[in-house]
Every structure is written in structure tokens, then in C-alpha cells.
Amino acid sequence: MAEPAHSDEPLLQTPLHAEHVALSARMVPFAGYDMPVQYPTGILTEHNWTREHAGLFDVSHMGQAFLVAEDKSHETVARALEVLVPADVLNLKPNQQRYSQLLADDGGILDDLMVTRVGAPGHEGWLYLVVNASMKDADYAHIQARLPQGVSLNPKDSLGLMALQGPSAEAVLAKLAPEAAALPFMMSADVQIDGTWCHVSRSGYTGEDGFEISCHAADAAKLWNTLLVDPEVKAIGLGARDSLRLEAGLCLYGHDIDSTTSPIEAGLIWSIQKRRREEGGFPGAERIQREIRDGAARVRVGIKPEGRAPAREGTIITTPDGREVGIVTSGGFGPTVNGPVAMGYVAKDVSTAGTDLHLIVRGKPLPAKVAAMPFAPHRYKR
């Protein structure tokens, strides 16, 4: 068997690093951080626990930053960000969160991110951004270089971030912060948990109901352990995070979306609100509006291999008669599906659910079908 590659680069640690080590996690390098890929029970158990109970994930490696308008006007800060992303930021209500993408001038995706209009009193004209760990330096430089006078970006390395995901997440949080447990999907609140300030949003990356909880780095370990005391909660590593999000049909930056894919090709049109589709005014608007009108030449689809063999990222996709029509961008084993699942880009003419395809795995064509996503139903609290 082949040995995993080792890197000699010094790795960063999240504020929860010691907690992972104490839980005997298997640590691996991820986006420059030493991160838990799994705890001793393993990925399958962690995945299923999250779907059936509640999983606690350390996502402190992600980039948290505030975009702040000096004049304390939401319109000022919203317009500054709308130059860079296709979401309607202007019409966000206080504490409302939206998923969006930083776009390049050709409409390619530089990163995907969460944008929240901060609702805490005294923070008018503030947006809270969460970006991918691997992209945060590039994102910050990109944003900073494009801000108007009077708007500034403040990265907050002093914050930790964890996600509590699964059907028991609400009941667990209700015992600690009832007002946070009452939030609807994609809304947030500032609360105290056990005397610790937290910013809680009802969102996540598993397809399950759940929360993402930001707090001061110095308080992160205390909060983590407070949540883990509940018998419904177990620590979950990056391995299960990946299988959960794949079954939920959610994109992983650098794999399913990148600077060569547009939001329309990626099936993210739902994240571009009507006003922005019509008005444009974001990078690549001409291409994106054209793709909305005429359709994209290739699109991201779910793919269900018919046998048991997983098709991994990079697998070539052909028609049954051998015409190459695309490539797998994420693929593996879906524990909830109890079989292999994948997503990838295919030509528009073979993108309808049910279309027969072949996946070329180790030189052999394996039958597969285009499948509707998500593979495991979303259970968000709308």
C-alpha cells in the first residue's frame, strides 16, 4: 500500500488543537493547518452520528473578517461588497446571512463565502464574512484592493469557529442559549453561552439542521467542551465533514468550483437574487447574465455510480458509446446513501437526471446515472 505524503511545512493550529489531541484525533495537514481528519471511532461512525444526533466540528481554520463602513451605513458597505459578489447584500436584514461567491472579471469563482449583516447594536454598517481557509490571504488581498474610501476590511484571527450539526443540534443549543435555538435558517444572533459571547448562525455544511458558532479564540476550548458534555454531541473530523457535504450536494472550493467555473455552471443561480440578475454590476456579469439566459455549455450534476466502486475526483465521464463529456470533481462513498456518490461537470446535453453515463475508473468504464442532488435530503429549519 502507498504511504501518505508528508509535508515539512510548519502547520498552523486552531484554538481547539489541544482538544483534538486530547480526543486522540488523527491530525492531518489541511489548508496550512494541523486538523483532525477523524477521531478514533472513524469517519463512517462520525458521519452517521451527525445524521442521527449532533456532530461538533472545528472550523476555526476558516477566515472570519468584518467589512466596515466608516459612515455606519449598511448601504455603503453593501454596495462596496456588491461590486465583488453577485448576491443581493443591500437587502439583507440585520442578522441575515447569505451564501455568495467572490467573482473574477471573467465570472470565474475566486472563492465562496458567507456574508452576514451584523445586527448587534453599535455595529451599523458592518458585514461579517466567512471565507475558505485555503483562500483567506488571497481573498483579503482581493477585497482590500477593491474597496472604496471609507470602507475597510478587518480580518479577525482572534476568533474561533465551530459547527454544531444534526437533528439534535437544536435541542442541545436550546439548553444553553434558547434564543439561538429559535433562529430560522440563515439568521444569526449574538448570545451568551455559559458566560461566553458567541455569534450563532443557523447554517452549516452537512445538509442537516444546525448552527455555526463564532467566539473569541480564548473561549473556544471552553465552549467546545461545554457542547461536548451533552451525550448527543460528538466531535466530528474533516473526513466526515467532506462525506456529509458531498451527500448534501454542496460545493467544495478548489474541487467543485474554482476560477474556471461560473456560478451558473456550478448550479448556484439560487444564490444570485433577482435584483442582481437583472441589474448586474458584479464581475463577469455579462457572461453570467448570458448563461442565465441561454444556459451554460456544461453544468455541475450529481452522479450515482451503479456498482459499489467509488469514482474519485478527476475521473473522466463519457457517454455509454465513449464520447468524453465531463469530469468528476468530488466523489467517494456516501455512508447515508450506503453507496458511492459523486458530482462533476458534464456537457449540457447529458445533464438531465437519469441520463446513462460511464465513469472511467482505473481504465474500466463503470455504468452510472446523472442523479438529482442532494443525495441525502436537506433538513434545514426554514
Next chain:
Amino acid sequence: MTTRYTKDHEYVRIEGDAGIVGISDYAQGQLGDVVFVELPSVGKTLSKGDEAAVVESVKAASEVYAPVSGEVVEVNSDLEASPGTVNEDPAGRGWFMKIRLTDQGELDGLMTEEQYQEFVKSIS
């Protein structure tokens, strides 16, 4: 009963003129939950070091290399339905294939149980 190991964590347990091939307990632990195993066809001739099988965990696919040269005379088709057996009992029910050895001398280049345990200690 003689068992020999490779540095790639395959074992071969000699039974007469054939060897039962699988992956070590250390290897299954490193892989994590095994969800798929691809086995060679019976009758296939392998040279030592050839890719003999593929074992897939939730996260990744890994090759299993032939620890010895010879003909595949039997495969553990139970692994198709129950790949997790590789995690539960790697040295027993989680075996991969049986190879009829063409060169018993190849065993001399492999590690004994004791040498392999030392090797695992040195890398973990």
C-alpha cells in the same frame, strides 16, 4: 505457519505452495473504514510489486501490491458485500487473495512478524 510482510503493509501467509495475501492490522487502522475492495481475476499472473488489488476507504483509494509473484488461484469474494471485514479481521476473514508462488525464494526478502512490528514502531 509462516507470515511475511512488505514495507507497504501487505502480508502473505504461506499455506503449502500458496500464500494468503491481505493487509496488516496497522494498514487497516491507517486506512480507516474500508468501503470497497477491487480484487484481481482468478488466473491472473502477478509479479512481485504489481498492483494486485485496490482498497478504498471513505476518503481515498489505495493500491495493494503483490508481495510475491505467482498466479491468483482464489479471491475473497465476500469482501464485495462486506468490505468492512478488512477492518474487523484483516489477518483472518479479511484476506484478499490466494497466490500460488512461483518463487519461494522471494519470501527471504520480506519481513518476519517481529521485523514488521519493529518497522511499524519506527514509522508510527
